[in-house]
Amino acid sequence: MERKWWKEGVVYQLYPRSFKDSNGDGIGDLRGVIEKLDYLKELGINIMWLNPVYKSPNDDMGYDISDYRDIMDEFGTMEDFKELLKGLHERDIKLVMDLVVNHSSDEHKWFAESRSSKDSKYRDYYIWRKGKNGQPPNNWGSCFSGSAWQYDEITEEYYLHLFSKKQPDLNWENPEVRKEVYDMMKYWFEMGVDGFRMDVINFISKVPGLPDGPKGEGDLYGNFAPYSMNGPRIHEFMQEMHKEVLSKYDVMTVGECPGVSPELAKDYVGRDRNELNMIFQFELMDIGKGRTKWEEKPWTLGEFKAIMSKWQEELSDDGWNSLYLNNHDQPRLVSRFGNDKEYRVESAKMLATMLHTMHGTPYIYQGEEIGMTNVKYASVNEYKDLEILNAYKELVEGGLMKDEDFMAGVYRMGRDNARTPIQWSNSLNGGFSNGTPWLKVNPNYTEINVEEALKDNNSIFYYYKRLIQLRKENDVIVYGTFKEYYKESESIYCYTRQLEDKKLLVVLNFFEEEVEFLVPEELRGSTRNVLISNYDNVPQDDHIKLRPYEAIVYKI
Numbered sequence: 001m002e003r004k005w006w007k008e009g010v011v012y013q014l015y016p017r018s019f020k021d022s023n024g025d026g027i028g029d030l031r032g033v034i035e036k037l038d039y040l041k042e043l044g045i046n047i048m049w050l051n052p053v054y055k056s057p058n059d060d061m062g063y064d065i066s067d068y069r070d071i072m073d074e075f076g077t078m079e080d081f082k083e084l085l086k087g088l089h090e091r092d093i094k095l096v097m098d099l100v101v102n103h104s105s106d107e108h109k110w111f112a113e114s115r116s117s118k119d120s121k122y123r124d125y126y127i128w129r130k131g132k133n134g135q136p137p138n139n140w141g142s143c144f145s146g147s148a149w150q151y152d153e154i155t156e157e158y159y160l161h162l163f164s165k166k167q168p169d170l171n172w173e174n175p176e177v178r179k180e181v182y183d184m185m186k187y188w189f190e191m192g193v194d195g196f197r198m199d200v201i202n203f204i205s206k207v208p209g210l211p212d213g214p215k216g217e218g219d220l221y222g223n224f225a226p227y228s229m230n231g232p233r234i235h236e237f238m239q240e241m242h243k244e245v246l247s248k249y250d251v252m253t254v255g256e257c258p259g260v261s262p263e264l265a266k267d268y269v270g271r272d273r274n275e276l277n278m279i280f281q282f283e284l285m286d287i288g289k290g291r292t293k294w295e296e297k298p299w300t301l302g303e304f305k306a307i308m309s310k311w312q313e314e315l316s317d318d319g320w321n322s323l324y325l326n327n328h329d330q331p332r333l334v335s336r337f338g339n340d341k342e343y344r345v346e347s348a349k350m351l352a353t354m355l356h357t358m359h360g361t362p363y364i365y366q367g368e369e370i371g372m373t374n375v376k377y378a379s380v381n382e383y384k385d386l387e388i389l390n391a392y393k394e395l396v397e398g399g400l401m402k403d404e405d406f407m408a409g410v411y412r413m414g415r416d417n418a419r420t421p422i423q424w425s426n427s428l429n430g431g432f433s434n435g436t437p438w439l440k441v442n443p444n445y446t447e448i449n450v451e452e453a454l455k456d457n458n459s460i461f462y463y464y465k466r467l468i469q470l471r472k473e474n475d476v477i478v479y480g481t482f483k484e485y486y487k488e489s490e491s492i493y494c495y496t497r498q499l500e501d502k503k504l505l506v507v508l509n510f511f512e513e514e515v516e517f518l519v520p521e522e523l524r525g526s527t528r529n530v531l532i533s534n535y536d537n538v539p540q541d542d543h544i545k546l547r548p549y550e551a552i553v554y555k556i
């Protein structure tokens with residue numbers, strides 16, 4: 001397998017709005033990030049993925065961009081950005097930016113022009129259609145509730161927005177749009193940026209004619225997925241982008257790709273495809289979701305492992321995995337897959353052990369390294385995420401869901417769970433800001449915070465630090481093959497990694513009940529040294545009892 005820096009690295013995802021506020025306006029900013037670079041260096045990460053920092057009216061917290069070549073006022077200036085980039089490079093940390101080009105903001109100058117007249121040169125930068133009998137052009141619903149079409153009075157047509165109505169979809173059929181995007185990418189690469197995470201990149205090619213989507217029982221709108229995900233020209237566009245831009249630089253790319261199976265993934269990340277390095281898959285993130293994300297569906301460890309192992313196996317010698325258990329759109333991993341109460345520390349370390357010992361590049365989402373948890377605000381009015389607020393209007397105010405059921409869904413799955421400010425210390429606002437934070441700090445900051453973590457040798461932080469260090473020292477973790485044992489177990493995840501004569505055995509107890517573990521037959525009697533574990537005094541015997549959420553990595 002070809003060796004690459006982005007395979008060997010560990011990524012830290014940084015959501016600047018909630019990281020560190022340096023000027024007291026309650027909003028995290030670039031100078032706040034600069035202040036904390038030594039903290040990230042201490043953790044040991046070598047790649048930073050920075051969520052969008054471009055000019056934006058922040059309808060969707062920076063995912064609605066009004067100028068792709070400038071920095072958002074709340075976050076600072078271009079000078080600050082350049083200083084951040086320099087500070088990262090001085091510490092041998094690469095910078096990956098967010099590329100949000102399925103849509104722009106409706107406040108982008110292209111859209112202002114586009115909307116002004118059917119004759120504008122920019123009209124065709126977006127997707128405009130006539131209505132049908134006074135109704136939108138098709139039945140598609142948007143990801144953020146309501147129709148995916150917005151009527152515009154100036155020219156009496158509708159424009160498509162798969163996300164909010166302030167995020168009109170760009171028309172990738174238009175070669176001028178593609179050229180604008182490629183030029184903009186080069187602008188950032190020339191400045192020294194090391195890669196892009198590409199927002200819903202598999203949405204950019206739409207099936208011509210934009211047919212109505214399937215509508216399930218009880219659904220208010222049709223589903224655009226079959227006609228706007230992995231569309232007919234997607235690979236042509238990705239290959240063109242590669243040829244025009246990516247092939248000219250040594251950069252990392254990761255595409256956010258909902259609705260992609262491992263088979264489809266190979267078309268995006270396969271060796272000879274000349275498209276992307278890796279994608280974010282959603283099969284694991286969709287586990288436990290009911291008809292809507294606000295309704296719960298029970299899941300089993302068996303299902304969880306089947307998804308993880310399938311991706312490990314399918315992309316074992318062609319393509320590359322991205323390993324993540326949460327991000328700014330998902331609940332906190334310890335609340336979702338672990339135990340955020342009695343066993344918060346043990347389960348956070350267990351999940352981290354899995355993340356850092358699989359085949360692929362691990363992504364740590366800010367706050368994960370200190371075991372930050374989900375949050376529960378009393379009322380929907382305390383939330384800021386438009387996905388939550390729009391869904392509340394549509395479902396609760398529309399009489400389709402009870403307030404308490406919806407709020408239970410928000411506590412479980414809402415995106416603001418991951419967006420509460422970083423808890424730096426137990427002082428006012430968790431040390432995040434001297435002003436009023438844009439989103440309330442999780443009240444558990446008095447116990448869970450960076451200051452505490454740095455004082456305690458046994459903290460989650462230092463465990464992450466060791467895991468990151470182990471990846472640097474053991475190429476078997478990066479390049480070794482993956483083999484699973486005890487697939488049918490509903491309590492233990494067990495696998496080996498092997499590179500030539502180097503072999504690791506990973507054993508993870510996913511629950512708080514103790515469970516017996518017998519070393520797989522072919523490895524019994526072998527000499528095993530503990531490389532890392534979340535408990536002390538790990539026995540060397542073939543037959544052991546795993547403690548709650550115990551994780552052990554043996555070197556064989």
Ligand code: NOJ
Pocket residue numbers: 060063100163199200256328329
């Ligand atoms: C995925 C991003 O991660 C999410 O935060 C955003 O709302 C949508 N794409 C739309 O850009």
